[in-house]
Amino acid sequence: MATNKHIIHGVFGDEVPLMEACKKLRASGIRIKDVYSPMPIHGIDGVIGVPRTRIAICAFIYGLTGCGLATLMMWYMMISDWPNDIGGKPNWEYYFNVPAFIPITFEATVFCAAHGMALTYFLRCWLIPGAKAKNPDPRTTDDKFLIYLELNDEQKVKAEVILKDNHAEEINHKGSYVVEPKYTLEETH
Amino acid sequence: MNTEKLNFTVPSKARMFSFVLMAVGLLSIILMFLTDHVEGDENYHHTRAWSNVFAGSFFFMALSLAAAFFLGLQYAAEAGWSTTIKRVIEAVTMYLPWGLSFMMLLFILGQFHVHHIYHWMADGIATSGHENYDEAIANKIGYFGTFWWVRTILYMFGWLWFTLKLRKNSLEADKLDIDINNSFHWKNIKLSAWFMVLFAVTSSTASWDWLMSIDTHWFSTLYGWYVFSGMWISAIIAITILVVWLKKVGYMEFVSESTMHDMGKWMFAISFLWTYLYFSQFMLIWYADIPEEVTYFQTRWESYKALMWTVLFVNFAFPMVMLMSRDTKRNFFFLMFVGTIIFIGHYLDVIMMVMPGTVGHYWTGLSWMEFGNFFFFLGLFIYVVLNALAKAPLLVKNHPFLQESLHHST
Numbered sequence: 001m002a003t004n005k006h007i008i009h010g011v012f013g014d015e016v017p018l019m020e021a022c023k024k025l026r027a028s029g030i031r032i033k034d035v036y037s038p039m040p041i042h043g044i045d046g047v048i049g050v051p052r053t054r055i056a057i058c059a060f061i062y063g064l065t066g067c068g069l070a071t072l073m074m075w076y077m078m079i080s081d082w083p084n085d086i087g088g089k090p091n092w093e094y095y096f097n098v099p100a101f102i103p104i105t106f107e108a109t110v111f112c113a114a115h116g117m118a119l120t121y122f123l124r125c126w127l128i129p130g131a132k133a134k135n136p137d138p139r140t141t142d143d144k145f146l147i148y149l150e151l152n153d154e155q156k157v158k159a160e161v162i163l164k165d166n167h168a169e170e171i172n173h174k175g176s177y178v179v180e181p182k183y184t185l186e187e188t189h
Numbered sequence: 190m191n192t193e194k195l196n197f198t199v200p201s202k203a204r205m206f207s208f209v210l211m212a213v214g215l216l217s218i219i220l221m222f223l224t225d226h227v228e229g230d231e232n233y234h235h236t237r238a239w240s241n242v243f244a245g246s247f248f249f250m251a252l253s254l255a256a257a258f259f260l261g262l263q264y265a266a267e268a269g270w271s272t273t274i275k276r277v278i279e280a281v282t283m284y285l286p287w288g289l290s291f292m293m294l295l296f297i298l299g300q301f302h303v304h305h306i307y308h309w310m311a312d313g314i315a316t317s318g319h320e321n322y323d324e325a326i327a328n329k330i331g332y333f334g335t336f337w338w339v340r341t342i343l344y345m346f347g348w349l350w351f352t353l354k355l356r357k358n359s360l361e362a363d364k365l366d367i368d369i370n371n372s373f374h375w376k377n378i379k380l381s382a383w384f385m386v387l388f389a390v391t392s393s394t395a396s397w398d399w400l401m402s403i404d405t406h407w408f409s410t411l412y413g414w415y416v417f418s419g420m421w422i423s424a425i426i427a428i429t430i431l432v433v434w435l436k437k438v439g440y441m442e443f444v445s446e447s448t449m450h451d452m453g454k455w456m457f458a459i460s461f462l463w464t465y466l467y468f469s470q471f472m473l474i475w476y477a478d479i480p481e482e483v484t485y486f487q488t489r490w491e492s493y494k495a496l497m498w499t500v501l502f503v504n505f506a507f508p509m510v511m512l513m514s515r516d517t518k519r520n521f522f523f524l525m526f527v528g529t530i531i532f533i534g535h536y537l538d539v540i541m542m543v544m545p546g547t548v549g550h551y552w553t554g555l556s557w558m559e560f561g562n563f564f565f566f567l568g569l570f571i572y573v574v575l576n577a578l579a580k581a582p583l584l585v586k587n588h589p590f591l592q593e594s595l596h597h598s599t
Binding site for chain 1: 475
């Protein structure tokens with residue numbers, strides 16, 4: 001059986017009623033597709049059910065890469081390929097001169113972690129040069145806050161009541177589309 | 190909000206605990222003075238015992254001074270997140286008069302040659318031909334002697350005046366009946382700005398005068414910051430542990446988890462600041478290899494190697510691993526556990542600053558003396574701070590950032 005999906009924009013003038021509406025929507029089992037806001041709202045990710053970011057894991061891997069690359073580079077340059085000796089240090093072995101290499105190791109670690117994280121973020125959000133703006137309502141870059149919902153018939157009725165009760169300034173219907181089920185019962189049996 | 194819980198009374202258990210600590214500590218200090226001597230050295234004069242008392246006095250004095258700095262920093266930066274824990278910071282600063290009294294007592298005793306922590310205080314150190322004559326010190330004696338005493342008294346009065354004034358203004362603001370009255374807040378912002386200026390200079394110079402001058406022949410311009418970062422992290426840990434404890438015994442429900450998370454961030458960050466400064470000082474001296482500079486680390490490397498590595502591990506690697514994650518910073522048990530260990534680590538750091546210059550190669554490793562003495566000062570610190578905490582409501586009134594702080598979330 002095909003289901004209808006309705007696209008609804010709940011527009012708010014402030015983030016406090018928006019947060020309340022999000023909590024109520026989630027409590028009644030409605031999935032919030034996204035929230036658009038002109039400024040960061042503290043604690044919104046937990047409220048709208050965004051999973052915990054994994055960028056910290058990326059940062060750790062990038063940092064480890066930077067640390068390793070810097071060590072390899074310094075070992076090759078200063079010890080292996082052309083041993084350098086400036087006033088007695090560094091000499092002979094890498095491990096024996098670790099204090100001299102720590103600043104560069106630290107800088108390279110931070111450099112790789114920071115740049116890697118920024119690039120990952122841009123790629124994940126697809127904020128690349130020439131990318132098209134995905135903003136559903138340009139007013140969210142000024143003074144409006146928006147909840148973006150995609151709902152079936154039954155949820156649509158519930159959501160409209162909740163949005164209205166929580167002082168949504170506008171409830172905009174942005175059309176609907178039909179979702180055909182991938183398999184029907186006849187096909188699977 | 191439960192208004193009854195805003196007034197703190199010292200639980201009898203906590204009072205008992207502080208008395209037990211003080212009693213155990215006092216007993217250890219007495220035993221320490223009775224047993225501490227070195228066979229065949231007439232000039233030893235219980236140096237290790239005196240150095241321990243000195244380290245304990247300095248550590249807790251510096252801690253409360255750094256708390257005053259932290260409080261001033263909140264004002265000067267007009268920070269809103271910390272308003273809910275302001276009374277705890279203030280309570281920690283209230284140990285400052287006690288700490289400074291101990292320091293002053295030790296300085297006076299040193300001047301009368303009761304102990305020999307400061308080599309430059311010795312008789313005839315600058316008199317040519319005297320048996321104690323030391324040319325290097327004689328050349329610097331203008332900086333020590335009377336000028337040193339003038340500076341010491343100036344630091345003490347300066348810090349005390351600002352700390353007590355900040356506290357007084359904060360208490361005065363509570364008495365106002367008008368709901369929103371920020372006049373005392375503005376006064377404190379001005380005071381804090383001036384205190385920051387004073388502290389920026391005197392925290393460094395006081396470290397040179399009181400700690401670095403123990404190794405009279407050695408000098409390092411970075412030393413002041415290194416000492417400062419150590420006392421700052423100790424203050425942050427003391428404040429954090431106090432708040433966690435207060436929450437555990439049923440007070441301060443209004444302190445949000447985010448505020449504690451921020452304290453965890455401070456703990457993490459200042460641990461790194463300490464490491465950064467410690468390592469910068471070490472690396473430059475190690476690299477340049479100038480004889481008059483390396484003596485400092487030479488003594489430590491030869492007789493205090495285990496302690497040196499312990500301090501670096503506990504104060505750097507340990508907090509880095511334990512406090513990196515968001516979850517551990519929001520876990521009160523973790524904050525308390527990690528905080529306690531770093532706190533001891535930074536006390537050992539002060540031991541590392543003092544002992545090699547006074548006890549030197551007579552050092553036999555950490556013993557009951559260090560811990561017993563630490564317990565005495567810890568007990569006194571707890572007693573004074575809890576009493577200061579009981580003197581005022583736990584939540585400030587008439588503070589412009591109070592609402593912001595109550596709703597603080599990150």
